[in-house]
Amino acid sequence: MNADDDYKVTVAKDLEDLIPTFMKNRHKEVETLRVALASADFEQLRQLGHRMKGVGNSYGFSRVSTLGKYIEDGARSGDRAALQATISEYGDYLSKVQIAYE
Amino acid sequence: MRILLIDDDEDLRNLLSRYIRGQWPDAQIEAYDPLERDLPSAAFPLGSYNVIVLDYMLGRGDGLEWLKSLKQRADCPKILFLTGAGNEIIAVRAMKAGADDYQRKQELTRERLIASIRELTATAVERTVSPDLAARMEGHSLGAKVRIPGIKVLHMIGEGGTARVYLASREDDDEPLVVKILRQEIVLNRKALERFMEEYAMVERIQSRHVARIFGHGQYQNNVYLVMEFFEGGDLSKRLGGKPVAPAEALRFFRELMFALGDIHEKGILHRDLKPQNLMFRRDGTLAIVDFGIAKNIAAADRTGAGEVLGTPRYMSPEQVQGRALDLRTDIYSAGVLLYQMLTGRHMFDGETAMEVAMHHLNTMPAPLPDHLAAYGPLMEKLVEKDRDARFRNADEVIGFLSRKFEQEGADITQKLH
Numbered sequence: 142m143n144a145d146d147d148y149k150v151t152v153a154k155d156l157e158d159l160i161p162t163f164m165k166n167r168h169k170e171v172e173t174l175r176v177a178l179a180s181a182d183f184e185q186l187r188q189l190g191h192r193m194k195g196v197g198n199s200y201g202f203s204r205v206s207t208l209g210k211y212i213e214d215g216a217r218s219g220d221r222a223a224l225q226a227t228i229s230e231y232g233d234y235l236s237k238v239q240i241a242y243e
Numbered sequence: 244m245r246i247l248l249i250d251d252d253e254d255l256r257n258l259l260s261r262y263i264r265g266q267w268p269d270a271q272i273e274a275y276d277p278l279e280r281d282l283p284s285a286a287f288p289l290g291s292y293n294v295i296v297l298d299y300m301l302g303r304g305d306g307l308e309w310l311k312s313l314k315q316r317a318d319c320p321k322i323l324f325l326t327g328a329g330n331e332i333i334a335v336r337a338m339k340a341g342a343d344d345y346q347r348k349q350e351l352t353r354e355r356l357i358a359s360i361r362e363l364t365a366t367a368v369e370r371t372v373s374p375d376l377a378a379r380m381e382g383h384s385l386g387a388k389v390r391i392p393g394i395k396v397l398h399m400i401g402e403g404g405t406a407r408v409y410l411a412s413r414e415d416d417d418e419p420l421v422v423k424i425l426r427q428e429i430v431l432n433r434k435a436l437e438r439f440m441e442e443y444a445m446v447e448r449i450q451s452r453h454v455a456r457i458f459g460h461g462q463y464q465n466n467v468y469l470v471m472e473f474f475e476g477g478d479l480s481k482r483l484g485g486k487p488v489a490p491a492e493a494l495r496f497f498r499e500l501m502f503a504l505g506d507i508h509e510k511g512i513l514h515r516d517l518k519p520q521n522l523m524f525r526r527d528g529t530l531a532i533v534d535f536g537i538a539k540n541i542a543a544a545d546r547t548g549a550g551e552v553l554g555t556p557r558y559m560s561p562e563q564v565q566g567r568a569l570d571l572r573t574d575i576y577s578a579g580v581l582l583y584q585m586l587t588g589r590h591m592f593d594g595e596t597a598m599e600v601a602m603h604h605l606n607t608m609p610a611p612l613p614d615h616l617a618a619y620g621p622l623m624e625k626l627v628e629k630d631r632d633a634r635f636r637n638a639d640e641v642i643g644f645l646s647r648k649f650e651q652e653g654a655d656i657t658q659k660l661h
Contacts, residue, residue: 153353155261155265156258156261159254159257159261162253162254162257163254163257166254188300188302191300191327192252192300194327195252195255195348195349196252196254196255198349198350199254199255199258199348199349199351200254200258206349
């Protein structure tokens with residue numbers, strides 16, 4: 142597996158029209174996460190991470206779920222540096238993700 | 244069909260609606276956003292729905308509280324409760340609060356959702372029920388009938404060849420547990436029943452953190468059951484999902500497996516059926532072996548029985564395929580096949596039939612590991628040697644090899660970095 146593969150996601154063809162809303166909500170989520178971190182709102186961070194964890198895998202975006210778990214864990218432990226890094230990685234991931242429909 | 248979908252996440256509501264409409268194009272689905280609407284009031288026509296799909300985290304509400312409240316109404320339909328993975332106590336509480344089924348949200352596939360809704364909407368008098376569904380319904384009703392002191396059997400979560408598997412809970416503290424209820428055809432088969440009871444007796448004897456804990460066994464009317472530890476982390480098969488795991492993680496799992504084999508072999512037991520479905524993860528990530536259904540005392544393992552070949556072809560040792568006398572090295576080989584799969588994401592051997600796969604273990608060399616996994620080549624070769632005399636003799640030898648080869652290299656790398 143090479144690095145590019147980390148950004149490839151395959152989604153069922155019949156879900157294609159749901160993806161624009163899904164992606165729009167993920168981008169909004171990154172902004173909400175940044176605001177929550179800036180205000181040290183760890184409960185909101187935990188809830189957002191939890192939501193990412195639930196929704197990511199459902200759409201085939203396992204990386205979103207993994208990052209959601211990191212955010213949930215980071216919020217529980219109050220680890221601001223880890224949260225900062227994970228949110229940044231999430232934004233980076235969303236800007237690079239390549240979606241194929243099958 | 245009318246379905247009420249209560250979830251605070253727009254994307255999940257959209258996805259679940261799409262899955263349901265894909266199966267039942269005429270279904271009427273009401274998406275209910277708890278961030279915008281309160282708990283349905285007494286005037287809300289709950290009874291007009293066939294099924295409610297209810298999430299456990301509702302943003303500004305607790306799904307369990309909503310569940311309890313909805314279930315108090317006489318017109319409440321069946322409820323499918325969505326829980327988080329790795330938090331089975333929520334599932335236990337939901338089932339106790341009256342949920343009719345539960346699914347882990349992160350693992351909720353189209354197929355699972357449809358199967359669950361189909362099951363919840365099927366009635367006992369429905370004549371078109373499929374044999375599979377009928378069997379599952381029978382399994383559910385059996386679980387509700389079996390009485391185990393101090394244990395509440397909640398919900399069937401799986402079916403195997405020998406037993407049905409149920410989520411259960413300890414009545415004192417809601418601790419999630421698993422209850423295995425042996426199939427009647429096994430209970431009536433003296434040899435199979437003995438094998439099941441041996442499983443209990445052997446696992447009880449092992450007392451290792453690398454082996455599933457058994458809390459009890461017994462009989463209720465004609466049903467034989469086993470109460471055991473619940474694994475919130477699922478099994479290795481789920482963890483792999485058809486893909487490789489990172490080499491360092493694969494090696495960690497493999498090392499844990501070797502400790503597990505060391506423990507069971509020390510008690511004189513061969514597992515003989517290692518496969519991803521039999522390696523379970525606890526919430527803390529530790530690994531344990533389950534399902535000793537075909538395990539045997541080493542002393543009694545000279546022959547599996549005339550013409551009897553047990554095990555799963557993909558993971559069988561050559562000597563197991565041949566029906567020869569087995570020793571510790573059969574489990575070492577199977578563990579090697581598992582490591583190959585963890586590292587590459589592929590089965591070591593494929594084939595059209597079980598027999599074809601089994602024969603590869605006798606006659607075919609595995610495809611070499613890809614270049615980036617070359618460091619694992621010597622380990623792999625010595626694990627899956629077809630000639631067992633050339634294989635590692637036991638788990639201790641493997642652990643020693645891992646320590647010398649990989650921990651030393653790890654230490655060297657660390658030193659270079661400093």
